Amino acid sequence: MGAPSRPPANGFVAAARKVYNPVGFSKGYNFVLWFIFAGALFGFILARLQYLNFYGVYCNPNSRDGALPGECYYYTKFDRYKVGIILHLACILPAGLLAILQFTPYIRYKAIMAHRVGGWLAILLSVTGIAGALMIARRSFGGGIEAQTVTGVLAIVFLGSLLLAVINIKKLQIEEHRKWMLRAWFYAGCIITMRLILVITNTITASSGYQATMPCAKIDFILNSEEELLLSYPACAPFVNGTNLDQYTIIEANFNGKDAAQIAAAVNITAGMALWLAFIIHAVGVEIYIHLTPAEHSRLRAISYQRQLAAGKRNPGSAGLTADRLGDSDGLWTPREERAKGEGADISKDSLQTPSP
Structure with a gap:
């Protein structure tokens, strides 16, 4: 677990390995990416755990750390929206914390049962949390059509990615499970980037007459x-x-307006745009990350092949939802060793043939 494949290049690398090897990472860049993205999600969730104190913090009119001005009008006066927001907060925040643990290599390598139980619990909480989000979509961030649309799209791609991840792990297709779980939580993480875009956008358009x-x-x-x-x-x-x-x-709609209602209006008219833009950034970003880590993909696919072969699966190495089964690949995936043997046999066969005059 986390064993480096070669000696450290210098003292800094040696010191860094003492930090990321115990967590389960063997490569420094993977640890850096995990630290940035998991750290951002962890900080975001920690800052919002106080929202579970619904009346004391989230919908407290005297609190500066609560909901967007005016949103608690719906959450406190209409039972549907109150149930929705509490369900969303109480489920999606713990699900996010579990997801961080799921992406920590040490948990996957040394506590496999905890990884499995935590995974199912995270999925259950995520599904319930998304149900809550859909219940409040009509009022959240102003409830505009564009905001409702992107909320629905996010719900579909997030839950769809979780479903594909589950299907693949049930088929022991570990590398595809990894990819779909990465996609799911990168999509979910766009809610953090959305906040940054909101601040930038509303600062720029504060006095633009919207x-x-x-x-x-x-x-x-x-x-x-x-x-x-x-x-x-x-x-x-x-x-x-x-x-x-x-x-x-x-x-x-003025983020620097004379009262909180103008601030709420400014956020409401830009929220849908900000969430769409954040979603696009994260959707592109996760694909870039996946394509920049082919070695990890190949390593996990070799493990998938071994486990599927031992389990008696048809088409070992491609028993799950893989591109070579669904796309226009020349053939099903085979381990590098078998491909090398096959190529060697073809070369030997060709060398025995008498060349034609």
Whole structure:
């Protein structure tokens, strides 16, 4: 486990190996990538574990670390959205922590049973957490069509990747299991990049004159003052006097605005775009990473071949959902040793043939 294949090139590499070898890594660049991406996910989750204190932190009007202004209007007044957000937070945060452990080589090598149990638990929590996310999609980040669409797409590709990962590991196709699990959690991680894009976008467009519509009831919840509501948004008078409780008004979308409602409007109109862009970045990034680690893919496929052969699977090495079974490959995958033997036999056969005059 984590044994280096050659001596360290210098003192720095020798010192670094003392850090990443015990975690299960044999190559420094793999450890660096794991540290960056798993570390970002770990920090993001830790910062949001406090949200499990729903009324004390997440929907506490006096808390500066809670939900986006106005979102708790729906989460506290409508049972469907309240159940959805609690289900989402209570399931997806622990699932993310388990995923970090699943990608730690030491766990896979030295605690295989913990890896299996943790994997199934992470999948169960993920499915439940995504169900919660879909329940609140209509209201989360403003609930615009673009935000709902990307939420649905993310749910499909995330759960679809988990399903393909499960199918492949049941077929003992370890390298494909690895790829689909990487894809699943890279897709899920785009929610972190989305936050960075939101901050950059809203900083740039803070005074660009963008506007949005917002229910007066939501603005009233944010401002918590009918007097201030009427003063700042006189179009909400029908809501205040009770003649139209569904009244909407136009509001400036300004991240540096005069009140929290304008900040909420700014985030709402950019959230869908930010999530789409983050998803594209992560979808491309994970494919680049997979294509830059062919040695690990080959190593795991050789292990898959051995285990499938021992289990009596048909087409060992390609028993799972592999490209050579589903695509236009010349033939099914075979181990390097067998290919070498086959090539050697062909050469010997050709050498025995008498050349034609």
